[in-house]
Amino acid sequence: MPSPFILDRTSVTQVMAWVLAALLPGIATYVWLFGPGILVTLSLATVTALAAEAAMLKARGYAVKPFLADLSAIVTAWLLALSLPSLAPWWLIVTGTLFAIVVAKHLYGGLGQNIFNPAMVGYAVLIVSFPVQMTHWAGPNELTSVHLTLAQSATVIFGGDMPRATLDAVTMATPLDALRTGLLQQLTVDEVMTHPIFGHYGGVGFEWLAGAFLLGGLLLWALRIISWQVPLAFLAGIWLTAGFLNFFDAGRFGPPWFHLFAPSVMLGAFFIATDPVSGATTPRGKLIFGLGAGFLTMAIRTWGGFPDGVAFAILLMNLCVPLIDQYTQPRIYGGADKEPRA
Amino acid sequence: MSRELFKFKGGVHPPEHKAESTSRPIHAAPLPKKLVIPLRQHIGNPAKPVVEIGERVLKGQMIAAADGYISTAVHASSSGTVTAIDLQPVPHISGLPDLCITIETDGRDEWVAHAPLDYQAMEPSQLRMQLRDLGLAGLGGAVFPSAVKLDPGASHACTTLIINGGECEPWITCDDMLMRHHADEILQGVGIMRHLLGSTEILVGIEDNKPEALDSMRSAAAKLDFAVEVVKVPARYPGGGAKQMIETLTGRQVPSGKLSTDIGIQVFNVGTSYALARAIHHGEPLITRLVTVTGHVLRPQNFEVLIGTPMHTLITLAGDRDGTTGVLMGGPMMGVPMPNLDVPVVKATNCILVKSAELFPPLPKALPCIRCTRCADACPVELQPQELFRFAKAGDFGRAQEYHLFDCIECGCCSYVCPSHIPLVDFYRYAKSEIWAREKDKRAADLARERHEFRQFRQEREKKEKAEKLAAKAQAARAQAALDQAQRAELAAAPAAEGAAVSDTDAKKALIAAALARAQAKKSDAAPKNVDQLTSEQLHQIEEIEARRTKIRELARKPLESEEKKP
Numbered sequence: 087m088p089s090p091f092i093l094d095r096t097s098v099t100q101v102m103a104w105v106l107a108a109l110l111p112g113i114a115t116y117v118w119l120f121g122p123g124i125l126v127t128l129s130l131a132t133v134t135a136l137a138a139e140a141a142m143l144k145a146r147g148y149a150v151k152p153f154l155a156d157l158s159a160i161v162t163a164w165l166l167a168l169s170l171p172s173l174a175p176w177w178l179i180v181t182g183t184l185f186a187i188v189v190a191k192h193l194y195g196g197l198g199q200n201i202f203n204p205a206m207v208g209y210a211v212l213i214v215s216f217p218v219q220m221t222h223w224a225g226p227n228e229l230t231s232v233h234l235t236l237a238q239s240a241t242v243i244f245g246g247d248m249p250r251a252t253l254d255a256v257t258m259a260t261p262l263d264a265l266r267t268g269l270l271q272q273l274t275v276d277e278v279m280t281h282p283i284f285g286h287y288g289g290v291g292f293e294w295l296a297g298a299f300l301l302g303g304l305l306l307w308a309l310r311i312i313s314w315q316v317p318l319a320f321l322a323g324i325w326l327t328a329g330f331l332n333f334f335d336a337g338r339f340g341p342p343w344f345h346l347f348a349p350s351v352m353l354g355a356f357f358i359a360t361d362p363v364s365g366a367t368t369p370r371g372k373l374i375f376g377l378g379a380g381f382l383t384m385a386i387r388t389w390g391g392f393p394d395g396v397a398f399a400i401l402l403m404n405l406c407v408p409l410i411d412q413y414t415q416p417r418i419y420g421g422a423d424k425e426p427r428a
Numbered sequence: 429m430s431r432e433l434f435k436f437k438g439g440v441h442p443p444e445h446k447a448e449s450t451s452r453p454i455h456a457a458p459l460p461k462k463l464v465i466p467l468r469q470h471i472g473n474p475a476k477p478v479v480e481i482g483e484r485v486l487k488g489q490m491i492a493a494a495d496g497y498i499s500t501a502v503h504a505s506s507s508g509t510v511t512a513i514d515l516q517p518v519p520h521i522s523g524l525p526d527l528c529i530t531i532e533t534d535g536r537d538e539w540v541a542h543a544p545l546d547y548q549a550m551e552p553s554q555l556r557m558q559l560r561d562l563g564l565a566g567l568g569g570a571v572f573p574s575a576v577k578l579d580p581g582a583s584h585a586c587t588t589l590i591i592n593g594g595e596c597e598p599w600i601t602c603d604d605m606l607m608r609h610h611a612d613e614i615l616q617g618v619g620i621m622r623h624l625l626g627s628t629e630i631l632v633g634i635e636d637n638k639p640e641a642l643d644s645m646r647s648a649a650a651k652l653d654f655a656v657e658v659v660k661v662p663a664r665y666p667g668g669g670a671k672q673m674i675e676t677l678t679g680r681q682v683p684s685g686k687l688s689t690d691i692g693i694q695v696f697n698v699g700t701s702y703a704l705a706r707a708i709h710h711g712e713p714l715i716t717r718l719v720t721v722t723g724h725v726l727r728p729q730n731f732e733v734l735i736g737t738p739m740h741t742l743i744t745l746a747g748d749r750d751g752t753t754g755v756l757m758g759g760p761m762m763g764v765p766m767p768n769l770d771v772p773v774v775k776a777t778n779c780i781l782v783k784s785a786e787l788f789p790p791l792p793k794a795l796p797c798i799r800c801t802r803c804a805d806a807c808p809v810e811l812q813p814q815e816l817f818r819f820a821k822a823g824d825f826g827r828a829q830e831y832h833l834f835d836c837i838e839c840g841c842c843s844y845v846c847p848s849h850i851p852l853v854d855f856y857r858y859a860k861s862e863i864w865a866r867e868k869d870k871r872a873a874d875l876a877r878e879r880h881e882f883r884q885f886r887q888e889r890e891k892k893e894k895a896e897k898l899a900a901k902a903q904a905a906r907a908q909a910a911l912d913q914a915q916r917a918e919l920a921a922a923p924a925a926e927g928a929a930v931s932d933t934d935a936k937k938a939l940i941a942a943a944l945a946r947a948q949a950k951k952s953d954a955a956p957k958n959v960d961q962l963t964s965e966q967l968h969q970i971e972e973i974e975a976r977r978t979k980i981r982e983l984a985r986k987p988l989e990s991e992e993k994k995p
């Protein structure tokens with residue numbers, strides 16, 4: 087066995103565990119503001135992901151235990167669950183998770199090999215295939231008259247009997263949905279924003295959720311588990327694009343703060359775009375990756391067919407990673423300022 | 429003292445474990461019964477034996493002479509009888525035996541006649557020859573012949589001389605102890621270096637985890653009649669690497685593929701400086717050195733050891749313990765596992781590190797790379813280790829080279845931080861060795877092709893010459909005929925024939941030039957990027973790599989997931 091003979095303590099399991107830990111403030115806020123339904127979604131996604139991961143490992147002839155222990159499947163499950171509407175039906179969650187783990191991760195070669203972020207693949211498949219079910223967002227407690235308990239949430243998710251009226255009373259369009267629908271109805275941004283769902287920066291409740299994800303993200307940065315380049319560039323990409331559009335026509339384009347404080351942006355910036363496996367690796371490449379994803383998110387929100395564009399933006403940038411990495415190789419010690427030949 | 433310091437990129441902070449071996453004074457290790465002295469203890473050609481079996485030798489007597497410019501002599505470390513000149517196990521990563529001279533010591537430790545050298549009166553080239561014959565080589569680990577490094581060359585002015593007291597590897601303390609107790613002699617050696625290199629600025633870099641060494645070097649420096657600045661540098665591995673020390677102290681980087689002398693800087697280890705002072709002021713060849721014996725032993729400490737002493741005697745002296753899981757020569761980051769403990773201490777042996785399962789738990793199994801770039805953040809050469817790994821694993825050595833594989837100093841920082849616990853450095857060694865091997869095959873093939881082409885060229889030329897001769901004859905015959913016909917044309921024909929001859933030689937010259945150009949073009953194709961200009965570290969790497977490639981090849985070919993790692 088050759089050198090070196092000592093190792094830093096950090097392991098993949100630890101890295102993943104920190105990512106999960108950093109999601110906890112977001113999850114707690116979620117429960118507090120939107121009800122405990124998300125816990126059902128998270129648990130279901132976790133169980134599905136672990137089962138799928140174990141089955142795939144076994145099928146591909148890998149040792150199941152060390153790979154399950156790396157926690158990466160749980161991270162995927164949680165990121166997907168947090169991106170899904172909190173009252174999405176169980177089969178939606180299961181389908182998305184299976185797609186993420188089986189197709190996006192394992193059919194691409196397993197841990198470290200996947201080109202696309204698995205959670206975002208799962209999300210994209212669902213929103214393309216089941217757009218209606220993807221609107222079952224619980225409204226913020228502050229605005230809804232009925233508050234579901236954990237058991238009631240589970241009943242909704244597992245498709246048990248629940249009067250239609252109750253469901254309507256607890257679900258609500260997300261701020262991004264509301265903005266989009268309003269704009270489609272030829273309302274101006276200011277008119278749309280009189281809707282009660284809009285808060286100070288983002289939507290009522292949603293802005294707090296975004297703040298909690300930001301907090302977790304900063305923790306990851308402080309621990310040097312993620313680098314500053316991707317989140318900063320991503321947020322800058324959103325801010326600049328939204329600011330630019332808003333500057334030219336404030337009536338048709340939402341304010342930049344609003345776009346930044348959609349929860350999907352903070353989750354995307356700190357937890358999804360920073361996925362090392364499917365992201366760029368060089369320092370300059372990370373900046374390009376983040377900026378590109380931010381810009382594309384805004385482009386899709388503004389001109390695309392879906393209210394939110396984080397998932398597609400990240401998937402599109404995933405596609406560019408090999409190119410970005412190749413052309414942004416940093417200068418080495420004592421090297422000329424030249425990049426390696428393509 | 430308030431010199432501006434610069435920060436090199438990357439680096440890691442492994443636990444230092446230095447205090448273990450600095451609490452005891454330096455002990456002279458006793459004279460062993462048998463000394464096994466390898467002939468290849470330095471970079472370059474192995475020394476050539478100049479003694480015979482059965483011959484009695486004295487302490488300090490040259491037993492093998494330097495062979496060529498990049499080489500250095502080897503000496504008997506004590507008096508006794510030469511009992512063998514054969515292959516013996518040596519402390520080398522390959523585990524392959526190498527040519528050694530074995531001496532049965534007689535216990536009298538009788539010195540050969542030796543005397544100080546009046547270095548200031550000597551011609552520099554002559555002085556360097558003397559140093560080569562005194563066996564001086566860099567004691568920091570690279571063991572490059574010092575005489576070569578002390579030659580400023582025609583164009584290189586070494587304005588800055590850096591004395592490296594960094595000693596950044598965990599566990600090792602021999603330089604620290606040397607600086608604590610022999611600061612004056614170290615600086616005497618610096619004076620000699622300054623004399624040979626003509627340096628105007630002299631810096632001693634010492635990591636801030638060695639306050640005693642800093643103090644003693646500073647007070648010794650204050651007594652000198654020339655300026656030596658002792659600089660405290662932040663402890664960070666591999667801050668004691670020559671290139672990193674240069675950057676920390678001067679803010680300058682050695683251009684990739686170049687030597688530090690190309691930017692007017694030369695670096696020596698403190699141990700080398702001490703050995704140089706012993707050589708010049710006492711006439712002593714390099715036959716002893718300080719060795720840290722530490723790790724899983726009862727009394728970790730530093731010994732002054734005769735070159736050729738078997739390692740197990742030192743471990744016994746330091747108190748061996750149960751539960752030893754292996755022995756390294758060097759530190760835990762770049763050290764080399766020893767095949768057995770009969771191997772001798774050589775000039776490169778700075779540390780004997782005894783491992784145990786508690787101190788060095790077996791490394792966990794490797795997982796796939798998750799592209800987290802921790803390795804890139806830790807790499808002091810600012811490489812992209814994850815890409816190098818990907819290319820090396822895929823056997824895409826060309827790409828690995830484009831991503832500067834040969835700038836990798838094998839410091840191990842990347843492997844150290846990798847959360848997937850991938851033995852990255854192994855893969856780089858493997859890739860390097862494969863490239864060297866291919867390069868060698870290619871060179872051989874090129875040579876054959878050139879020979880073949882030359883033969884073809886010669887055959888063609890001969891054919892052509894024959895044809896030309898025939899043509900000339902025919903022409904001459906025709907001319908003769910013409911002459912016969914018109915005798916008055918004779919005067920005009922002569923210059924024409926001359927002209928033809930001239931153009932013939934021109935054509936031949938052009939042919940030769942074309943063939944040469946072809947050969948040249950082939951050669952430059954064949955040489956892969958950044959391997960034609962070699963630094964001493966690279967030479968060192970090549971030597972190591974060559975010897976162990978078969979072993980590593982097998983190791984790296986195994987798929988990652990099924991890799992069994994045995995401590």
Ligand code: SF4
Binds near residue numbers: 798802848
């Ligand atoms: S540290 Fe290890 S896992 Fe991370 S990018 Fe480097 S090689 Fe891959």
Ligand code: SF4
Binds near residue numbers: 803811837838
């Ligand atoms: S071993 Fe090579 S690649 Fe790894 S950190 Fe050191 S120089 Fe960089």
